[in-house]
Amino acid sequence: MTLTPQWLDELRARITLSTLIGRTVKITRAGREYKACCPFHNEKTPSFTINDEKGFYHCFGCSAHGDAIRWMTDQRGLSFMDAVKELAAEAGMDVPAPDPRAAKKAEEQASLRDVVQGAADWFAQQLESTNGAPARDYLARRGISDATRRAFAFGLAPDSRSALKEALKKFPTAMLVESGMLIAVDDKEPYDRFRGRLMIPIRDARGRVIAFGGRILGDGEPKYLNSPDTPLFDKGRTLFNLDKASPASRQTNRVIVVEGYMDVIALAEAGIADAVAPLGTALTENQLGMLWRMVPVPLLCFDGDNAGQKAAMRAATRALPLLRPGFSLAFATLPAGQDPDDLVRAKGAAGFAAILDEAQPLVERLWAHEVAAGPLTTPEERAALKTRLLAHADAIQDADVRHHYREAFRERLDALFARPRAERGGRVPWAPQASRGGGRRFAPDPRLQPPADETRSIGKTGIAAPLAAALLGGLLRYPQAIARNEEALIRLAVPDSADAELLRAILDSAAAQEGLDTEGLLAILEPMKVYNRATTLLRADGMHFSFNRRLEGEEVEAAREIALRDLDEYIGVLVTQPEIRARLAEATADYMRTMDDEGHARQQKLRAMDEELTRRLAALSDSSQS
Incomplete structure (x- = not known):
């Protein structure tokens, strides 16, 4: 696809800028221009001008400046291409066609959008029907008004394996599976993915339905279930409520990140519209980039319990490599045992705002976490x-x-x-x-x-691929080791991007649901791209550690205890050795500068520690074969 300057100029010429801006901002004519209170910062006296003849807007207060496309990207939060497509549709212009493969992909995505929108409409009808009374009662008990319910387009998936499939029978079964609405297992008949759940549409930045989150009604696991990744939906690149929070953040100059979509909805009910949530995973690099395009310092507001604080630290460590001047994170901590819903019910929006006012900068959160980690x-x-x-x-x-x-x-x-x-x-x-x-x-x-460049390069190298494979295989076979080694595993550098993604998925899955066994962990990983790698590692031969072997015979329980003990020690060695080697490189550099006895002694002590860790790794490998 080639968008020439001439084509873009024609697009801008066909759009009346004052009409476009006037849909969301109150404007008044002032001679040949229009004036308004600036939508990009709070002001009482209008300093925002719109010039249709020249095709640009400008604020004399905050220097915001741009044309129709810039308005759509900055005020609506759309990508450049999404802004162009929406304006072109309004102007009656055809966007230049992409190459045939991209065109076919776009056509397939459009068809899938029809599927998920059809599902959203049907779910909404079910909620409004007589069968939806218990679900509506549940929402009322949660303090969610009818207006909020409709704003977020809540729906209901009946407790049936075929109700949605029958309702959307005009679409091919293959499309229903590809959109994530049906589950296909081997040669069995595909069946409804969402059953007996309160349904919440997940939208892209343009407000189009791309997936769903389902909250179980009654007993059952998992409590929350999201759509799998599809051609429309990549949960690592999506933030719930981004379509509503993006324009709201232009007014507040902030964006709040909470743990789940019910937290977002509770805040919206209290009048706080600039909140988003990740979708069952820790914040990804892509999601952090989306947040930083909205504001320089997003506010992360997680629960005060242990799980919430672990989530905060995962976000902190994920953000560190991406920090740049002026762009960071801040952390607000809720009282222990309370989530945003509890807080706004008890103290209203003002009480929640007071928590946000106490937010810590990233550097303070890291410091406080490490100081509290031990004596x-x-x-x-x-x-x-x-x-x-x-x-x-x-x-x-x-x-x-x-x-x-x-x-x-x-x-x-x-x-x-x-x-x-x-x-x-x-x-x-x-x-x-x-x-x-x-x-x-x-x-x-x-x-x-x-530190010297050598020190930094060691830190970036991470652990060798065979060692990472053995670790991942052990965690998949013994998920109970994840929780007690979580802090160490978060610090671990895995160079291979596929294995690093699998490790993140394992950590996120264990954090979201306690007490997982191998089967339960694989069930969570099944819709993800990392699933094939996980099953391959479980079947792999040639990894000579006790925690990678399939246990058989009469002494299985004793062997499990040995394997778990070895896995704990293995994780400790993998995390400690790169740190020791980084300190050794630093000590060597110091010694080469000073050539003093103290520096030499420190260097030799660290080298001995490194050699002992290497011997320990060899011993763990040998012990699995004894």
């Missing part, structure tokens, strides 16, 4: 804190931002360890410099300066 009474524990913090800083790719994070962590370490000693006085053997008062004071460690 800090010994030199080794304090060194471990420093190592963890520097690992976070080193994950940042932008050199300037990385430098400032290292400086921020150094200042906090100085303050944390220096203040008690200054107050206490007396000899502190691990503080090398004497204070004026005769005691000892903390001296900033020179190794807190930015």
